[in-house]
Amino acid sequence: MSAPRLLTRPVAALALFAALAALPPVALALGDPFLVVVGGRMLVFAIAALSLDLILGYGAMVSFGHAAWLGLGAYAVGVLMRWGIDDLALQVLAALAVALPVAALTGAISLRTRGIYFIMITLAFGQMAYFFFVSLSALGGDDGMALTHRSTLAGLRLMETDEGLYYVTLAALALAFAGLWALVRSRFGRVLVGTRENALRMQAVGFRPFPFQLTAYLISAGICAVAGVFLANQALYVSPAYMSWQRSGELIVMVILGGIGNLTGAVAGAVVTIALEEGLARWSDHWRLGFGLLLVLVVLYSPGGLTGLARRLTGGRE
């Protein structure tokens, strides 16, 4: 299980970020500015997938309710905008102020369980959040809330253009990536991975896994809620559909497809998944057939997802 080592090398991540940064001018040069919008979606889901990878890849905590944080973040924007508060920083703070206490409570309960039981108890909390917002007429219920404009950044309407929103999202992604990068290399990260590999041994050397796991769970929920803030800005719409279990499943698929336990894989997984959906949906209404087949083939012939594939292509060592 030491495979993730490979992609800790920064070159892959730097290349990926360089490609993402170059996307808007390239899209413009190709005469298809709409690619920026697709790219923006990729970035949002890359942030969400990154956050999931922290607990799933490094902590072996497979959350099947992660989309709930995405939804909470989006609703923070919706509610604040209704009150006339457009500032992005305040919205991010509000998203965190809602997500973190909820995550502390559900995390404390969920972390009593492991393996499939953890998967299902997080699903249970995710479903509760989903049904809560579906039933809540005050916030539009199932019909959701339409937003009339995007958030402002320090009073500036920087994000009103697609390019502006794209680069602000990219900055958030880079920030999340750098933060998590440092985190997983810190003592905290090593304890987290140690707990994943052998919880008993970690306890024997004097680490109680629970505080580390809960902290990781909180960080993960917080980052995903921030992704939700950007999702609301992307779609200019907030809906309980962001919290459905299918959405949580898609996040898991992105992380596994990219290759778990290395942050670059999560970003690549999100980018490739969205690109595939976009590309395949243009071919046929039956695009899910091809997408499903591809997932099966990746698992059968490329263990470790895209990063596993990359490792074999680059010589398989390390």
Added chain:
Amino acid sequence: MLRASALAGLLLATVSATPLLAQSEPVKIGVLVTLSGPPAVLGEHARDGVLLAEKVLGGKVGGLDAEVIVVDAEGKPDVAAQKARELVESQGADFVIGPIFSNVMGAIAGPVTGAGAFLLSPNAGPSTFAGANCNENVFVVSYQNDQMPKVLAEYMNTQGIGDAFLLAPNYQAGQDSLNGFKQQFKGSIGGELYVPLGQLDFSAELAQVAAMQPSAVYAFMPGGMGVNLVKQWAQAGLSNIPLMSAFTVDETTLPAEQDAALGMLSGSNWAPDLDVPGNAEFVAAYRADYGRVPSIYAMAAYDSVMLIDSALKAVGSTEDKAALRAALKAADFTSLRGNFAFSSNQFPVQDFYLTKAVKRDDGSYQTSVVEKVFTDYADAYVGQCPLK
């Protein structure tokens, strides 16, 4: 690992390789409905309605070359919002026909109208767009969501039914539907039950109904939930209590409900046997081309294209948006529903009927007009809409 990013780049390139055709010449009509996943059948009906209309018009709409671009909304509001922007901004659609579901409407209306295109809804008609937030570039060709339940409430009033039991799934459209019913119904409400969205088994609700023995039951139970309710209704021995519903017994669910639904009453603005000019030809052509009996989703989508056709004929091009808007609002086309006009909020003024599920001569099923309940009926929100 560089190659992995190269792979990502390649995928991006595939996406971008879709050619951006030169703007203008043909009129572009986007169709944005849910075409994948479980609820796809409604979107398919609507898409086929558009394609049939285009075929009937000989590939031209309003005498101009037309291109129909069909896009899957995937039933996800955020995906739909993005696809809507792509349709109008990148592919240059002048009109977008969609969506099926009310919760997608809120997500796509902004992007479509913001870019100056017209949105024509072949189904969703949420009250938010009928009242204060009505939009000059949104035309709802179908109905307003509250109207169907009111048809049944009014029918029950005329039948002297004094008490009714209500059933709906627990989400916004379900609550709107029951509220609409209660506004119109003069009798007493014996009870109301909201069931969780996606519920499979109705035995508990049916036992409550059997215990209460109401004079009638009104249900709003769309899609597969409706199929389950209708099949389980007769099995629970409730045939003696009339089940009247909206969006529960129609041409999309009847193939599965079959004999269990026969005789059940619904509220509708149209039925395949509605006796107005052109309707019989439409039903026959649709059945010949797509192998099924058309539903109101197919009908309203067909009407949407005919409406665009009439407006373009009057104006001659897509350049003058104001003239086009006025021409659309004039609704000078032959609707499959007969009488059709727009209120100031750009929702229809039309007749509503009580319909009954019947078996056709060829063994398939359809709804059939029993009687007209409302004539030239407008929705209740017109007054709140600032449009003139």
Added chain:
Amino acid sequence: MTGLFLLQLLNGAQFGILLFLVAAGLTLVFGIMDFINLAHGVLYMVGAYLMAMFTAQTGSFWLGLGLALPAVLVLGLVLEVTVFRRLYDRPHLDQVLATFGLVLMLSEGVRILWGSAPLSVPMPAALSASIPLLGPMRYPVYRLAVIGAGIAVALGLWWLITRTRAGMLLRAGASNRAMVSALGVDIGRLFRLVFAFGAMLAGFAGALVAPILSVDPGMGDNILILTFVVIVIGGAGSIKGAFVAALMVGIIDTVGRIFGPIWLRAVMDPQAAAQAGRVLAPMLVYILMAAVLAWRPAGLFGRAGAR
């Protein structure tokens, strides 16, 4: 009121048994082979679609059932040989991704073959009556048959696993694969049989509920989550646990959504009670699961520390 309450208990139990029918195959595959199969729901769906096709072609419910079951068994075998057997030794997450891919493929395949519109399976004439029960309320005979089938499957599985040689080998193979192989038992063949049998159970459940439920491309998704809830509450791998948990889920869901608002009215004003009831009803099952797992982290009958 008491009579109605008892009747709703029966309805809840009946829904629970229906859930157990689907959950039985899943908990078997998960418990014995340690395999997370998200495709279980689509196998259930395929069972219902095959049932719809065969009953339409033969005009008989029983012939349709007789043809649908072996057909799902064959599909299970084909999937085992082409995909699943390569995943037994892989991490759970690989299994999740691959079976999720299969869910997408099979669902779309079903749409291509049979279309998106829901299909119907007529009820067999012999079972289509309803018997009187408590005043004006009646109970469908077919649902009694479903209850009977569920109990028969539960007993059959219990006998198979605890009383037969195959069952003994399975239990041994689940706890120590290498040991059983060393004894000269072809563990691969054994697993193939379990998997195909589990697929057939899913298909059987789908075929059996087809006359009461809508046969549509979404039916697998809806049931999959509830099925996982059931096997997790019961303790993964435990047939007994799945049975108990299915009954619990069925009864709490049914009784809670009918009587919850009524009971809430006793402690708050009617408007608030109705609103709270509406918000809480769809969450009940998940609240139950979270509560059970918070109390017993490996489910009611699960082995602590396992998996």
